[in-house]
Amino acid sequence: MSSMNDLEREIEESRARLDETIDQIQGRLSVPNIVDEMLGNARKVPQLASVYDGALDAVRRNPVPVLLIAAGVGMLFSRMAKETERRRTQVSAARVDAIATDAVRDYDPDGPAARPVHDPLEKTEI
Template sequence: MTRALDDLERDIEVSRAKLDQTIDRLQRRMTVSGVVDDALGVMRAGRYVSLFDTTLVAVRRNPIPVFLVAAGIGLFMQRMRKEAREDCSLPMQKKEKPTQAERKSPLPQPPDLRAGPYDF
């Protein structure tokens, strides 16, 4: 009976050790660098390896311009999403027809400079 108990304890210890190793591997993979490494590994296994490598070299050579372009695209997408959300939340309204002056020129007219400040 004590032998069976010892075997069970040993099996439990082995299972715990395996579980600890698995949890450690998962924690390493769930870090930012681990996720990036996994994504890079998947991309490198695809058909577009040369395109990916060329892009990666360009990013490594010019990280600041790439970051600025990515930030600009992100801001653009955010603004487009915000405007789309606002458009969806507004009730449908009839658009009024523009007046004849508005149809002629969408820009404001410059002031008449021929008249002086004291001319009435």
């Protein structure tokens, strides 16, 4: 029966260690700690140390507004990237349409056939 008690004790110790590990991971993933880790090098520069400390205090006091601001900035950049891509697509489509329209407009079935383009690499007999 003592082996059963030993096994239960080991299981409880394992659970306790797992709980401690989870708590440590959650602590590292908190907003202030993530910001602290990202901006950790700023503290090493004397001119930026006070700015860094003030920003970190603001994040610690107001984590939700900071996250909302960060999310808003991320959405803004995402929307700007999509808009830029949409404009590029429209410009490319307009160019293709213009080229196709010019090709159709320049074609005259009653007009003389177009001259072949002279190939400079082609041998010509004199």
